[in-house]
Amino acid sequence: MRHFVPESLHFIIMTVEEIIQKALGNEYAGDYKLEASGFSSVYLVSGKSAKYIVKIYDKIGISMSEANGLNALKENQAKVPEVISCGDQYIAMEYILKGNPQRNDLIEMLIRLYSNKAEQFGYTMDNTIGSLIQKNKLCHTFHDFFWKYRLLPRFEQAVRNGFFKEKDADVFYDIYLSFLSRYDFSYSCLVHGDLWNGNVLASSNGYYIIDPSVAYSNPGQDLAMLALFGSPLTSGDLAYIFEAVTGLKDFPARISFFQLYPLLVHINLFGSSYTSRFRNALKDCGGNL
Numbered sequence: 001m002r003h004f005v006p007e008s009l010h011f012i013i014m015t016v017e018e019i020i021q022k023a024l025g026n027e028y029a030g031d032y033k034l035e036a037s038g039f040s041s042v043y044l045v046s047g048k049s050a051k052y053i054v055k056i057y058d059k060i061g062i063s064m065s066e067a068n069g070l071n072a073l074k075e076n077q078a079k080v081p082e083v084i085s086c087g088d089q090y091i092a093m094e095y096i097l098k099g100n101p102q103r104n105d106l107i108e109m110l111i112r113l114y115s116n117k118a119e120q121f122g123y124t125m126d127n128t129i130g131s132l133i134q135k136n137k138l139c140h141t142f143h144d145f146f147w148k149y150r151l152l153p154r155f156e157q158a159v160r161n162g163f164f165k166e167k168d169a170d171v172f173y174d175i176y177l178s179f180l181s182r183y184d185f186s187y188s189c190l191v192h193g194d195l196w197n198g199n200v201l202a203s204s205n206g207y208y209i210i211d212p213s214v215a216y217s218n219p220g221q222d223l224a225m226l227a228l229f230g231s232p233l234t235s236g237d238l239a240y241i242f243e244a245v246t247g248l249k250d251f252p253a254r255i256s257f258f259q260l261y262p263l264l265v266h267i268n269l270f271g272s273s274y275t276s277r278f279r280n281a282l283k284d285c286g287g288n289l
Helices: 016-027 064-075 105-113 140-158 168-180 222-229 237-247 251-270 270-282
Strands: 027-038 041-046 053-055 083-086 090-094 127-129 132-134 189-191 200-203 207-209 215-217
Touching: 016 027, 016 053, 016 083, 016 200, 041 064, 053 083, 053 140, 064 083, 064 127, 083 200, 083 222, 105 189, 105 222, 127 251, 132 140, 132 207, 140 215, 140 251, 189 251, 222 251, 251 270
Parallel strands: none
Antiparallel strands: 027 041, 041 053, 053 090, 083 090, 127 132, 189 215, 200 207
16 A cells, blocks of 8 residues: 655655655665554654654654754753654654663653753744644743743634633733742753653663653653653652752642643644643632633
């Protein structure tokens, strides 16, 4: 069977096998199967010396931002799949064999990652979360980055999609300012940015993290997302990691705040079933829409 990249793309239409051959070259052994599909199509590919994962996207540039994010995480001591090659519409990576590592392996990796302190917030290139484009720019403060490049764009999108009213943005911003005034958000480091359970791989060689949406931000952003959608780590583990890198013991009080962003993402991707969870998280932050 021949699989084709959608005709809406602005590059030359190629079959899946042609893309895989381009990604792996002479290493390709002639066999592949579809493992998953959604925001990308994920193929398990047999090579001459190993197995590989090849992801094919229906939009130009997403693969490049993914490769950039994986390499940035690796440079900051996180364990990620090795990038074999990357093109406008694909990324080829090593295949990670599943296993059952100790959760302490993930704790230690996240502490290593977040211990590389940064001077700014934001990022130098745009990327994605799910199928949504994330605009990025380096900012001097967490306040500017998280409002201008995370919460506000997603909230305005939710308004356009009919989930909130335009006047709610001012109320939301007041709640945001009030919450920020009560806690220290000066710590910045590279974060994964989409760290839910599905992006944590348990392997025979420890834990790996995949599908990044990186930025320089507060580590609570990642840890609260793990708390939201399930995690191999306990709530105590998450608080321990946060305190180990920031010196602060107030992570539990920040969880609902940091969950506002992934909940807005899910509202825009999947609909109104997430609006009540967003409103409840906002109440925990001290306000109502």
